[in-house]
Amino acid sequence: MRRWPWLANLDWEGLDAAFPVRIPRAYVEGATAPDDPRLLTVLPDAREALPAPDDHADPVGDALKSPVAWGVRKHADRVLLLLTKRCHLYCRYCFRRNHEPGESQDPTPAEWDALLAWAAGSGAREAILSGGDPLAVTDERLFGVIDALRPSIPVIRLHTRAPITYPQRVTPALVEGLAARGPVWVLVHANHPRELTPEVEDALRRLVDAGVPVLNQAVLLAGVNDDVDVLAALSERLVSLRVFPYYLHHPDHAAGNAHFRVDPARGVALHRALRARTSGIGLPAYVVDLPDGSGKIPVEEWLARGDGDAKE
Numbered sequence: 001m002r003r004w005p006w007l008a009n010l011d012w013e014g015l016d017a018a019f020p021v022r023i024p025r026a027y028v029e030g031a032t033a034p035d036d037p038r039l040l041t042v043l044p045d046a047r048e049a050l051p052a053p054d055d056h057a058d059p060v061g062d063a064l065k066s067p068v069a070w071g072v073r074k075h076a077d078r079v080l081l082l083l084t085k086r087c088h089l090y091c092r093y094c095f096r097r098n099h100e101p102g103e104s105q106d107p108t109p110a111e112w113d114a115l116l117a118w119a120a121g122s123g124a125r126e127a128i129l130s131g132g133d134p135l136a137v138t139d140e141r142l143f144g145v146i147d148a149l150r151p152s153i154p155v156i157r158l159h160t161r162a163p164i165t166y167p168q169r170v171t172p173a174l175v176e177g178l179a180a181r182g183p184v185w186v187l188v189h190a191n192h193p194r195e196l197t198p199e200v201e202d203a204l205r206r207l208v209d210a211g212v213p214v215l216n217q218a219v220l221l222a223g224v225n226d227d228v229d230v231l232a233a234l235s236e237r238l239v240s241l242r243v244f245p246y247y248l249h250h251p252d253h254a255a256g257n258a259h260f261r262v263d264p265a266r267g268v269a270l271h272r273a274l275r276a277r278t279s280g281i282g283l284p285a286y287v288v289d290l291p292d293g294s295g296k297i298p299v300e301e302w303l304a305r306g307d308g309d310a311k312e
Contacts, residue, residue, distance in 0.1 A: 185213045
C-alpha cells in the first residue's frame with residue numbers, strides 16, 4: 001500500500017463481497033493514479049452497486065444453452081467448457097460476475113467427468129476452454145482436458161486473459177505443452193496498449209514463436225478505450241507482435257458494469273474511424289453477444305434490425 005498510497009482512499013466496502021477484488025501486483029506496476037486505464041477496469045467502483053434497468057443476470061445467454069454443468073453450446077460446431085470460475089485478476093466489467101458466496105469455483109469430480117464426456121461425444125469440431133480463466137488451472141489439468149477431447153474434437157481454443165494480467169503464467173512448460181498439442185489457438189484479452197508491457201510482449205512472443213496462433217479480444221469500455229487513437233494504437237501494437245485483433249466486443253449488460261457501457265451508435269462510429277486508420281489485419285470485428293444465447297453478431301447488423309441497447 002505504501003507504493004500506491006491513493007489505494008487507501010478508495011471506498012471498497014461491500015464491493016468485494018459482491019464480486020471479488022483480485023489484482024496481481026505486476027499488473028499495477030507503473031500506475032501512479034486510479035485513473036490509469038488499467039486500474040479503471042480492476043478497482044472497485046461505487047457505481048457497481050447502482051442497478052440499471054437493462055441489467056441482465058445472464059447477459060450472453062449461457063444458462064439458456066447449458067445442457068450440462070460447466071458446459072455451453074450455442075453452435076452446432078462448437079462447445080464451450082468452463083474449466084473454473086477463478087481468474088488471476090477479476091475485471092469489474094465481467095459478464096460472468098456470478099460469484100456467489102460459498103459457491104464452488106471449480107467443477108466437482110463428478111461434474112468434471114460429465115463435462116468431458118459430454119464434450120467428447122458432442123460431435124463438435126471446436127472446443128473453447130474458458131472460465132474464469134482456463135490458465136488458472138494447473139498445466140496437468142489443462143493438458144488433461146485437451147488430451148481427453150482429442151481426437152474427437154480437432155481444434156481447441158483457449159480463451160485466457162492470463163498472458164496480459166499475469167504473464168509469468170506463460171512458462172516454457174505451458175508453451176511446450178500447447179505447441180505439442182496443436183492445433184491450439186490462444187485468444188488473449190487486452191483492452192488498452194498500456195497493458196502490453198515488456199513482460200506481456202515477451203509472453204505473447206513465446207507463444208507465437210512456438211507456433212501457437214494468438215488472437216486478441218478487446219471490450220469497448222467507456223472511459224478506458226472508447227477513443228479511436230487508443231484503439232488504433234492497440235491494434236498496431238498487437239499486429240507488430242503477430243497477434244491478430246480478432247474481436248472488439250460491445251460491453252455486455254451484466255449487473256454492476258453500467259458505467260462501462262458505450263452507446264452502440266457511438267461504438268459503430270468509432271469502429272468506422274478505426275477502419276480508416278488500420279489495414280484489414282489490424283481491424284477487429286465489432287460484435288455483440290446476444291442475451292438470448294444465439295451468439296455474436298456485428299453491432300451494425302444488431303442496430304439495423306432495430307434491437308440495440310433498447311431491447312438488449
